[in-house]
Structure formats: structure tokens, C-alpha cells
Amino acid sequence: MNDDLYKAGLEVRREVLGSSYVDASLAAATDFSRDLQEYVTQYCWGDIWNREGLSHRDRSLINLAMLTALNRGHEFKAHVRGALNNGVTRGEIKEVLMQTAFYCGGPAALESFRLAAEVFDS
Amino acid sequence: MNDDLYKAGLEVRREVLGSSYVDASLAAATDFSRDLQEYVTQYCWGDIWNREGLSHRDRSLINLAMLTALNRGHEFKAHVRGALNNGVTRGEIKEVLMQTAFYCGGPAALESFRLAAEVFDS
Amino acid sequence: MNDDLYKAGLEVRREVLGSSYVDASLAAATDFSRDLQEYVTQYCWGDIWNREGLSHRDRSLINLAMLTALNRGHEFKAHVRGALNNGVTRGEIKEVLMQTAFYCGGPAALESFRLAAEVFDS
Amino acid sequence: MNDDLYKAGLEVRREVLGSSYVDASLAAATDFSRDLQEYVTQYCWGDIWNREGLSHRDRSLINLAMLTALNRGHEFKAHVRGALNNGVTRGEIKEVLMQTAFYCGGPAALESFRLAAEVFDS
Amino acid sequence: MNDDLYKAGLEVRREVLGSSYVDASLAAATDFSRDLQEYVTQYCWGDIWNREGLSHRDRSLINLAMLTALNRGHEFKAHVRGALNNGVTRGEIKEVLMQTAFYCGGPAALESFRLAAEVFDS
Amino acid sequence: MNDDLYKAGLEVRREVLGSSYVDASLAAATDFSRDLQEYVTQYCWGDIWNREGLSHRDRSLINLAMLTALNRGHEFKAHVRGALNNGVTRGEIKEVLMQTAFYCGGPAALESFRLAAEVFDS
Numbered sequence: 001m002n003d004d005l006y007k008a009g010l011e012v013r014r015e016v017l018g019s020s021y022v023d024a025s026l027a028a029a030t031d032f033s034r035d036l037q038e039y040v041t042q043y044c045w046g047d048i049w050n051r052e053g054l055s056h057r058d059r060s061l062i063n064l065a066m067l068t069a070l071n072r073g074h075e076f077k078a079h080v081r082g083a084l085n086n087g088v089t090r091g092e093i094k095e096v097l098m099q100t101a102f103y104c105g106g107p108a109a110l111e112s113f114r115l116a117a118e119v120f121d122s
Numbered sequence: 123m124n125d126d127l128y129k130a131g132l133e134v135r136r137e138v139l140g141s142s143y144v145d146a147s148l149a150a151a152t153d154f155s156r157d158l159q160e161y162v163t164q165y166c167w168g169d170i171w172n173r174e175g176l177s178h179r180d181r182s183l184i185n186l187a188m189l190t191a192l193n194r195g196h197e198f199k200a201h202v203r204g205a206l207n208n209g210v211t212r213g214e215i216k217e218v219l220m221q222t223a224f225y226c227g228g229p230a231a232l233e234s235f236r237l238a239a240e241v242f243d244s
Numbered sequence: 245m246n247d248d249l250y251k252a253g254l255e256v257r258r259e260v261l262g263s264s265y266v267d268a269s270l271a272a273a274t275d276f277s278r279d280l281q282e283y284v285t286q287y288c289w290g291d292i293w294n295r296e297g298l299s300h301r302d303r304s305l306i307n308l309a310m311l312t313a314l315n316r317g318h319e320f321k322a323h324v325r326g327a328l329n330n331g332v333t334r335g336e337i338k339e340v341l342m343q344t345a346f347y348c349g350g351p352a353a354l355e356s357f358r359l360a361a362e363v364f365d366s
Numbered sequence: 367m368n369d370d371l372y373k374a375g376l377e378v379r380r381e382v383l384g385s386s387y388v389d390a391s392l393a394a395a396t397d398f399s400r401d402l403q404e405y406v407t408q409y410c411w412g413d414i415w416n417r418e419g420l421s422h423r424d425r426s427l428i429n430l431a432m433l434t435a436l437n438r439g440h441e442f443k444a445h446v447r448g449a450l451n452n453g454v455t456r457g458e459i460k461e462v463l464m465q466t467a468f469y470c471g472g473p474a475a476l477e478s479f480r481l482a483a484e485v486f487d488s
Numbered sequence: 489m490n491d492d493l494y495k496a497g498l499e500v501r502r503e504v505l506g507s508s509y510v511d512a513s514l515a516a517a518t519d520f521s522r523d524l525q526e527y528v529t530q531y532c533w534g535d536i537w538n539r540e541g542l543s544h545r546d547r548s549l550i551n552l553a554m555l556t557a558l559n560r561g562h563e564f565k566a567h568v569r570g571a572l573n574n575g576v577t578r579g580e581i582k583e584v585l586m587q588t589a590f591y592c593g594g595p596a597a598l599e600s601f602r603l604a605a606e607v608f609d610s
Numbered sequence: 611m612n613d614d615l616y617k618a619g620l621e622v623r624r625e626v627l628g629s630s631y632v633d634a635s636l637a638a639a640t641d642f643s644r645d646l647q648e649y650v651t652q653y654c655w656g657d658i659w660n661r662e663g664l665s666h667r668d669r670s671l672i673n674l675a676m677l678t679a680l681n682r683g684h685e686f687k688a689h690v691r692g693a694l695n696n697g698v699t700r701g702e703i704k705e706v707l708m709q710t711a712f713y714c715g716g717p718a719a720l721e722s723f724r725l726a727a728e729v730f731d732s
Contacts, residue, residue: 002612032582032608033601039586040594043653044224054183054217061180062187062218066225069191071315071559072595074602094276095176096184098283102166103188105471106284107316113277114318120276124246154460154486155479161464162472165287193437193681194473196480216642220649227593228650229682235643236684242642288468298461302427305420306462309428310469313435315559338520339420340428342527346410347432349715350528351560357521358562364520368490398704398730399723405708406716409531437681438717440724532712542705546671549664550706553672554713557679583664584672590654591676 001038002046009046016049016056016082056086061096068100068112076112080119090120123160124168131168138171138178138204178208183218190222190234198234202241212242245282246290253290260293260300260326300330305340312344312356320356324363334364367404368412375412382415382422382448422452427462434466434478442478446485456486489526490534497534504537504544504570544574549584556588556600564600568607578608611648612656619656626659626666626692666696671706678710678722686722690729700730 014022029037049059060083067076083093093116101109136144151159171181182205189198205215215238223231258266273281293303304327311320327337337360345353380388395403415425426449433442449459459482467475502510517525537547548571555564571581581604589597624632639647659669670693677686693703703726711719 002615005612030605032578032605035582035586036589036597036601039589039653039657040598043649043657044594047649047653048221048224051217051220053213054221058180058183059221061176062184062221063225065184065188066191066222067595069188070226070593070595072599074599075595090276091175094279095173098173098279099170099176099181099184100188101280101283102170103185103471103473104192105314105469105474106288107311107314107319107469108471109280110284111316111318113280117274117276124249127246152483154456154483157460157464158467158475158479161287161291161467162476165283166472169283169287189473192471192473194477196477197473212642216645220645223646223649225593225595227591227596227680228654229591229677229680229685230593231646232650233682233684235646239640239642292465292468295461295464297457298427298465302424303465305424306428306431306465307469310431310435310466313432314470334520335419338523339417342417342523343414343420343425343428344432345524345527346414347429347715347717348436349558349713349718350532351555351558351563351713352715353524354528355560355562357524361518361520368493371490396727398700398727401704401708402711402719402723405531405535405711406720409527410716413527413531433717436715436717438721440721441717536709536712539705539708541701542671542709546668547709549668550672550675550709551713553676554679554710557676558714579663583661586661587658587664587669587672588676590658591673592680 002042005042005046006038007046008050009041009044012049013041013045016045016060016085017078018081018085021078021081057088060086060088061092064093064096064112065100068097068108069104071108071111073111073115077115077119080116124164127164127168128160129168130172131163131166134171135163135167138167138182138207139200140203140207143200143203179210182208182210183214186215186218186234187222190219190230191226193230193233195233195237199237199241202238246286249286249290250282251290252294253285253288256293257285257289260289260304260329261322262325262329265322265325301332304330304332305336308337308340308356309344312341312352313348315352315355317355317359321359321363324360368408371408371412372404373412374416375407375410378415379407379411382411382426382451383444384447384451387444387447423454426452426454427458430459430462430478431466434463434474435470437474437477439477439481443481443485446482490530493530493534494526495534496538497529497532500537501529501533504533504548504573505566506569506573509566509569545576548574548576549580552581552584552600553588556585556596557592559596559599561599561603565603565607568604612652615652615656616648617656618660619651619654622659623651623655626655626670626695627688628691628695631688631691667698670696670698671702674703674706674722675710678707678718679714681718681721683721683725687725687729690726 025037060079063079064083067079080093097109097112097116100112147159182201185201186205189201202215219231219234219238222234269281304323307323308327311323324337341353341356344356391403426445429445430449433445446459463475463478463482466478513525548567551567552571555567568581585597585600585604588600635647670689673689674693677689690703707719707722707726710722
């Protein structure tokens with residue numbers, strides 16, 4: 001493991017997803033899942049999210065769109081929270097999801113609207 | 123058909139994809155394909171792209187990410203051109219695609235980098 | 245919004261999915277989700293489902309196949325109900341899903357059989 | 367191999383995709399690909415397509431929708447030919463694809479319209 | 489139905505997924521779902537899994553990877569159990585899923601790690 | 611960039627995909643694509659492929675299955691070459707693809723058989 005990358009990633013991850021969410025993930029890590037946590041923290045958060053050239057707000061927008069297209073509801077919900085933390089408004093989240101209705105199809109958008117509403121209500 | 127929506131859509135579509143591209147699409151329309159052209163122009167360009175709350179530049183970013191996730195190379199290339207027309211820089215396109223490498227997987231990102239380079243080279 | 249298209253769409257949507265289902269959707273609409281409800285009602289139900297050239301029964305058949313391929317269980321279940329309302333028999337639903345077993349793969353068909361059975365049992 | 371199922375499958379396959387297409391597939395079979403040809407002929411054509419309860423015309427409709435959703439252009443084109451052989455009109459093919467525009471998303475429909483037009487033009 | 493293929497398939501299916509799981513599936517079969525059970529038992533278990541040239545252990549490895557890519561959680565969990573029955577270790581399951589993190593993307597891997605842990609805990 | 615990880619990755623990548631293929635990729639790298647090449651070389655080849663617990667031969671098998679499911683033909687072909695370099699036989703490649711016929715669906719398998727045959731013929 002690259003300790004610097006991991007440490008940098010952990011910091012961004014806390015900032016975006018919230019410290020309580022990240023603490024829960026770390027506490028839940030087992031011998032089985034620990035390697036994946038390190039992989040994600042280093043390469044996604046430490047590398048990609050730390051890159052210059054695109055703001056965290058922009059990265060949140062494209063994640064909401066991608067995770068809708070990929071049909072990955074669990075991560076989508078985490079990134080709705082992340083988007084709010086990164087300053088994306090509910091109105092902007094609505095706009096991203098309206099656009100998925102055309103490109104990914106209606107059923108994909110309906111599902112993401114439902115999941116986003118669950119996050120807002122919690 | 124809703125003529126106002128169609129007309130508004132045609133205008134945005136020309137602005138984003140370029141008049142020559144749109145003229146070619148319209149000229150190629152047949153009895154078979156005309157209804158789809160009208161569907162796309164009205165509902166995608168006339169409605170979604172004309173909505174407030176998200177800039178055209180932001181809409182281009184999320185399209186590049188979605189079309190990579192959806193594995194739709196032909197539309198992806200059209201929207202690389204659209205992104206450039208909307209003021210997205212090559213550096214920002216690179217950032218979006220780097221982010222797809224983690225979320226959509228390496229093979230998806232490799233394909234989109236190849237397709238984007240083809241657009242840049244043409 | 246195009247009121248005529250919306251009104252026409254609402255009528256078809258009630259006919260296919262049932263008035264109680266549609267009333268529940270409308271009652272649940274919020275500032276966040278209302279635009280999508282209008283998008284779906286106008287363009288999907290008011291436009292596509294109102295087109296001539298293919299019966300509602302045929303449109304139900306292809307929806308069951310598409311929603312299985314797209315892995316969208318929530319909408320799939322709504323359209324199992326819709327198919328029954330459109331005169332598709334349980335035997336025909338079985339046939340569509342048997343065909344998905346070859347084209348979409350066994351796991352997709354197994355999931356859709358499970359979800360359809362849940363609808364039949366409710 | 368189950369010879370009866372294979373023989374029955376070959377007959378349906380010829381009827382739907384055309385004898386020249388099937389002859390070309392069989393002639394091209396190698397030690398590498400022969401098992402798959404037998405798998406497809408027996409289980410897809412001999413079993414699924416020979417089942418009662420849904421006409422060949424209906425099976426063609428749902429295949430066009432599924433293959434669009436699955437993003438499998440090569441098989442999609444073969445089944446556009448098959449649909450025409452099974453009595454599906456070009457107008458009905460258009461209707462199926464218009465419906466994919468909403469459910470599978472615009473880019474999926476645009477691709478299938480392009481591929482279907484290539485078949486019509488050949 | 490081909491009785492020999494069905495019988496052979498049932499045997500492999502019991503061996504891989506466990507007799508209690510298979511008995512439950514058979515007992516739950518209805519007029520609606522029985523044909524699919526027979527399709528799966530004959531063609532998947534009786535044919536594919538009975539083929540020589542790849543061990544059951546190898547077939548389990550590739551199933552875990554495919555089912556992650558296909559986003560089919562229910563079947564994925566059944567095949568985690570199957571993999572353990574076929575002698576795949578938890579460490580090897582971890583390795584397959586780590587590899588999906590790069591090729592299928594992080595969200596796909598995170599979901600499969602969660603589902604596999606649920607199987608281990610039960 | 612982590613130089614050690616990059617160097618280790620380059621070595622494995624050469625071993626699996628062949629030095630001429632990798633040299634061509636490196637020579638073709640531009641300011642636009644270089645970051646992705648480094649991302650892939652470090653995290654996929656330097657990290658995942660260098661992990662213990664699964665042989666390169668096993669990793670090749672699951673890649674063929676995943677890339678079929680993901681519908682990524684370009685990478686699939688590169689990994690057919692990689693599989694042969696890692697000692698996977700043509701017969702084993704056939705077995706993996708036969709298994710995709712059931713799980714990913716017939717059209718996916720047909721495409722991968724075609725692409726693998728192109729690699730064998732070249």
C-alpha cells in the first residue's frame with residue numbers, strides 16, 4: 001500500500017461522504033474486504049478525486065449520471081449525499097436525473113429519483 | 123408534433139452539435155427515421171437541453187460520462203464535438219474520462235479515450 | 245408543458261397501469277419529482293403509447309422483454325400488471341420470459357420469473 | 367447432441383433467418399465454434415422458437431427490443447431480417463424502435479434505427 | 489424435455505448449489521415457473537456444467553466475475569455458495585472480486601463484496 | 611505516479627499482452643491519453659495482476675468472461691492474446707465462452723466467438 005496516497009484519499013473521502021460514513025466503512029472492514037477498501041481509498045479518492053482540472057462539484061454531477069447508467073443504487077445513494085456535501089443543490093441533482101431520463105431511459109431515471117428522495121427524506 | 127418545441131430543439135441542437143452535422147441528419151431522414159428525429163429534437167433538445175438549472179457545459183460533462191457507461195460510441199463521439207462547442211476543454215474531457223476509469227471500469231475508459239482522440243484528430 | 249399531450253398520456257397511463265397506481269404516483273409527486281412525472285406522462289404515455297401501428301398488447305410484450313434486459317425490476321413489476329390489463333395472458337408472459345432466458349441469459353430470466361410471480365401472488 | 371432438437375431447430379432457423387444465412391453459418395463452423403452453433407440451434411431455435419403460446423411474429427418483435435437494450439448490433443441486424451421474414455412490417459419495426467427510445471434511452475434507439483436502415487438498404 | 493439431460497443436470501446442480509437449495513427450488517416450481525426450471529437444469533447444468541475441458545472450480549471463478557459484471561445479485565449469492573462447494577477458497581473469491589474492481593468498476597466490486605460477506609455470515 | 615508500481619506493472623503487462631503490443635501503446639500515448647496509460651499500468655497491472663492468490667491463467671479466464679459480459683470487444687481481443695500467452699488453451703477459451711452463452715445470453719457469446727476467431731486467424 002502507498003501510505004501517502006491512502007492518507008490523501010481518506011481525507012477526500014471523509015470530506016465528500018462524511019466522516020461518520022467513512023468511519024463506519026473502516027470499522028466494518030474485515031480480512032475479506034480490507035483490500036478493496038484500500039484499493040478504493042487510494043486509487044479512487046487519493047488519485048482520481050484529488051486530480052486537478054475538475055472541481056469536486058463537477059465530479060459529483062458526473063457520478064450521479066454514471067451511477068444511474070450503471071444501475072448501482074447503493075453507491076448512487078452515497079453519492080447523492082456526497083453531491084450535497086460538495087455544494088450541489090437539490091435542483092441541480094434534479095437536472096442531472098432529468099437528463100438521464102432521455103439518455104439512459106425512463107426506468108433508470110425513475111429509480112434514481114426514488115433513491116435520491118430516500119436520501120433527502122433521511 | 124409540437125412545432126414550438128421542435129423549433130426550439132433544432133436551435134439548441136445546431137448550437138451544440140453544429141449546423142452541418144444537424145443538416146446532414148435532417149437531409150438523411152427518411153419515412154422510417156423521421157419520427158425518431160422529431161422525438162429526439164423535441165424531447166431531448168427542445169425540452170431537456172433547454173431546461174434551466176444546469177449549464178450546457180455541465181450537461182456536456184455528464185453526457186460524456188453517461189455515454190461511456192452506456193457503451194454508445196457513435197453518440198459519444200457526437201457529444202465530444204458538442205462538449206468542445208460548449209466550451210469544455212480537452213483537459214476537462216480527459217478528467218471526465220479518467221473518472222470513468224474507476225467507476226465504469228478500465229475497458230470503458232480505454233474505449234472512450236480512443237474515440238475522443240479520433241474526434242480530436244479529425 | 246403540453247397540456248393536451250399530458251392529458252392524453254394520463255388517460256393511457258391509467259388504462260394500462262390502473263387508476264389507483266397512477267393516483268398514488270401523482271399524489272406522491274413533490275417539487276423534486278414532479279417534472280419527471282410530467283416528462284414520462286407526456287412523452288412516454290402521451291406520445292409513444294398513443295402511437296398507432298402497434299397494439300397496447302404488443303407494446304406490453306416488448307416492455308417485459310426490454311425491462312428484463314435492462315435489469316429494472318421496479319418498472320418490470322408495474323408492466324407485468326400493465327400487461328395483464330392489456331390482455332396479455334400469464335402464459336404469454338411466461339413465453340416472453342422464456343425467450344429472455346436465451347437472449348439475456350439465465351440469471352435475467354430467473355429474476356423476472358421471480359418478480360412476475362410476486363405480482364401474480366399479490 | 368440431441369439430433370431431433372437440432373434438426374427441428376435448424377428448420378426454424380432457416381425459416382426465420384433464411385437458408386443462405388444459415389448455410390453460411392454452418393459452412394463457417396470450425397472445431398472452435400461448432401459447439402456454440404449446436405447449442406444455439408438446439409436450445410434457442412429448436413426449443414424456444416418452437417414453443418407454442420407466442421407467434422414467430424411476436425417473438426421477432428421482442429427480439430428487436432431486447433437486442434437494442436443489450437447493445438448487440440450484429441444479432442440485431444440478423445433479427446431485422448428475421449422479423450421481415452416473419453411478416454413484421456417496416457412500420458412495426460419502426461414502432462418497436464420508437465418505444466426503445468423511451469425505455470432504453472435515445473442513443474440506443476438511434477443506433478438501432480441506423481442498423482435497421484442498413485438492412486433495408488442491402 | 490430430454491430426461492437424461494435433465495437428470496444429469498439435476499445431479500450437478502445438487503452437487504454445486506447443495507441439495508437443500510435445489511429441493512427448495514423444485515418444491516417452489518409452479519405451472520408458471522416449471523418450464524424455466526427445466527430449461528436451466530437441462531441446458532445450463534446438464535450441458536454446460538457437464539462439459540469437459542474446464543473444472544467446476546474454474547467454472548465457479550468465471551461465474552462470480554460474470555454475475556458481478558451482469559449486476560445479478562441473487563444469482564451471485566447462490567454462486568458464492570456454489571464456489572465454496574466447488575473448493576474455491578474465500579481468499580480466491582476475494583481475488584476474483586478485486587479483479588472486478590478494475591474491469592467492471594468500483595461500484596460493481598463493492599456490491600459483490602457486500603453480497604459475498606452476507607453469504608459468509610449466514 | 612508511483613514509479614515502482616508503474617515499473618512492476620509494465621513488466622506484467624509486457625508478459626501478458628506481449629512487448630510489441632505494449633510498446634505500441636506507449637509510443638501512441640499523447641498528453642491526452644498518458645495519464646490513463648499510467649493509471650492502467652499501475653493499478654491494474656502493477657497492483658491487481660501482481661497480487662498473489664490467483665494465477666495469471668485464472669485471471670485470464672475470468673477476464674474473458676467479464677469482457678464478454680461487459681460488451682467490450684477491443685479489450686476482449688487483447689485478452690484473448692493475453693490468455694494464450696498465459697497458457698490458456700484454445701479449448702479452454704471455448705469452454706469459457708460456451709459458459710457465457712448461458713449466463714450472458716446467446717448474442718454475447720456469438721460475438722465473443724467471432725472476435726476470438728479473428729485473433730486466432732491473425
